[in-house]
Amino acid sequence: xxxxxxxxxxxxxxxxxxxxAQRWSDVRSLGVQAEAAGRNLWAQATRAGQDLSAPxxxxxxxxxxxxxxxxxxxxxxxxxxxxxxxxxxxxxAPTPAALMQQQAWFRQTQRDPLDKQYSWMAAxxxxxxxxxxxxxxxxxxxxxxxxxxxxxxxFPELEAWQTQIxxxxxxxxxxxxxxxxxxxxxxxxxxxxxVSAKELGAQVHxxxxxxWAHLKPNADPNRLSNLLGLRPPGHTVANxxxxxxRRSLGGAQPTPAQVTAQKLRVNPLLEPYVVRPGLPQxxxxxxxxxxx
Amino acid sequence: MTISVPEVARILEGRGALGRRRKNQxxxxxxxxxxxxxxxxxxxxxxxxxxxxxxxxxxxxAIPVWxxxxxxxxxxxAVDRLMAAKAIPLFWDGCGSLxxxxxxxxxxxxxxxxxxHEDGWEKPAxxxxxxxxxxxxxLAEHDAAIDEKRxxxxxxxxxxxxxxxxxxxxxxxxx
Numbered sequence: 001x002x003x004x005x006x007x008x009x010x011x012x013x014x015x016x017x018x019x020x021a022q023r024w025s026d027v028r029s030l031g032v033q034a035e036a037a038g039r040n041l042w043a044q045a046t047r048a049g050q051d052l053s054a055p056x057x058x059x060x061x062x063x064x065x066x067x068x069x070x071x072x073x074x075x076x077x078x079x080x081x082x083x084x085x086x087x088x089x090x091x092x093a094p095t096p097a098a099l100m101q102q103q104a105w106f107r108q109t110q111r112d113p114l115d116k117q118y119s120w121m122a123a124x125x126x127x128x129x130x131x132x133x134x135x136x137x138x139x140x141x142x143x144x145x146x147x148x149x150x151x152x153x154x155f156p157e158l159e160a161w162q163t164q165i166x167x168x169x170x171x172x173x174x175x176x177x178x179x180x181x182x183x184x185x186x187x188x189x190x191x192x193x194x195v196s197a198k199e200l201g202a203q204v205h206x207x208x209x210x211x212w213a214h215l216k217p218n219a220d221p222n223r224l225s226n227l228l229g230l231r232p233p234g235h236t237v238a239n240x241x242x243x244x245x246r247r248s249l250g251g252a253q254p255t256p257a258q259v260t261a262q263k264l265r266v267n268p269l270l271e272p273y274v275v276r277p278g279l280p281q282x283x284x285x286x287x288x289x290x291x292x
Numbered sequence: 293m294t295i296s297v298p299e300v301a302r303i304l305e306g307r308g309a310l311g312r313r314r315k316n317q318x319x320x321x322x323x324x325x326x327x328x329x330x331x332x333x334x335x336x337x338x339x340x341x342x343x344x345x346x347x348x349x350x351x352x353x354a355i356p357v358w359x360x361x362x363x364x365x366x367x368x369x370a371v372d373r374l375m376a377a378k379a380i381p382l383f384w385d386g387c388g389s390l391x392x393x394x395x396x397x398x399x400x401x402x403x404x405x406x407x408x409h410e411d412g413w414e415k416p417a418x419x420x421x422x423x424x425x426x427x428x429x430x431l432a433e434h435d436a437a438i439d440e441k442r443x444x445x446x447x448x449x450x451x452x453x454x455x456x457x458x459x460x461x462x463x464x465x466x467x
Contacts, residue, residue, distance in 0.1 A: 175466045176466075178410075179438070182389075183434070238388070239388065246412070
């Protein structure tokens with residue numbers, strides 16, 4: 001069978017290796033031209049609505065090679081740079097060179113991003129946040145690391161006791177600990193809001209109840225996001241909702257996910273009763289019942 | 293020995309630890325609560341209402357308000373919240389729980405207990421004062437005691453009878 005193939009070969013048995021080497025050389029030399037010609041043909045076919053099949057990317061160079069071969073036969077010229085059809089890049093057929101140029105432009109954009117160019121605008125925009133913490137030097141970029149300013153959310157006098165309690169979290173809080181946490185909660189809320197809840201006729205509500213604080217041992221029960229100023233009727237609503245939740249458990253411990261889900265159910269009910277300094281309170285609701 | 297409510301109120305007011313309400317509705321409040329428990333209120337509780345206290349330290353009183361202009365109760369102050377536990381609220385703790393005076397027994401100097409809203413108000417969590425007078429003194433010291441990290445039982449120096457309250461133990465023995 002090998003003999004039959006050798007007989008059919010145009011260059012003979014002895015020169016098969018030379019023929020293969022020549023063939024690969026032709027493919028390499030024609031590759032770039034074939035791809036360019038193929039892309040050009042593909043773009044023309046697309047514009048003209050002709051049916052040109054190229055399901056794989058490698059089909060484009062093959063089509064171009066066939067076109068070059070046919071052209072060389074009709075003109076009698078050898079394939080080469082002088083006979084390749086001129087390629088005009090279009091959006092439909094970007095050349096590798098055009099793609100590389102585009103990538104280089106993207107890299108340049110990454111090296112010189114807009115946020116760096118306009119960072120001076122961010123400094124102006126963020127300056128008021130430094131004022132909020134009453135840290136005037138920081139607002140002008142003159143912060144003193146040796147003497148950190150005491151902001152609205154810094155509570156150094158309460159941290160020690162808080163830390164002592166947090167170390168013991170992971171088990172149910174004792175009444176003494178809950179009592180202390182509630183005192184700290186009132187102080188924190190007052191410090192963060194600049195006015196005590198009492199002065200606003202409100203109470204401080206723990207969104208995640210202290211009763212189940214041990215289920216989230218890494219969370220500070222008195223984190224500001226867990227404290228809500230509520231008018232007393234709002235606390236009544238919260239108490240009823242949590243009481244129902246507690247009864248539904250039948251004495252079992254809830255999972256942290258259950259507590260969070262219940263919190264998300266309760267919070268919208270409390271919104272009408274939330275007290276926030278600087279915001280007007282909603283008008284009181286009509287009473288239930290009449291005179292005593 | 294029981295310290296009287298008027299005397300304690302005078303002491304605390306002198307310290308600046310007690311504020312009084314602008315409007316005095318003592319007679320109406322006493323009638324209202326008497327109707328609620330269907331018998332005369334304890335003498336200490338009547339004295340407490342007569343002192344017309346609005347706050348002690350950071351704690352707000354839980355006293356109902358009658359509004360003459362609209363002829364109705366505009367703030368019931370959760371006065372019936374502890375009826376199931378046979379108690380009448382005196383103060384909010386600032387986080388939704390209540391200090392209430394015991395009305396389960398017929399005495400003029402009942403004890404005061406803390407009712408935790410997370411426990412459902414059904415029973416006292418711990419004893420907060422062997423009488424209303426002693427309780428007011430302890431309440432005025434409450435936040436300072438926590439900030440100063442006083443050891444458990446510091447309350448006994450002010451209220452030696454705190455451990456003898458019949459319905460619940462003091463806070464350091466409550467768990």
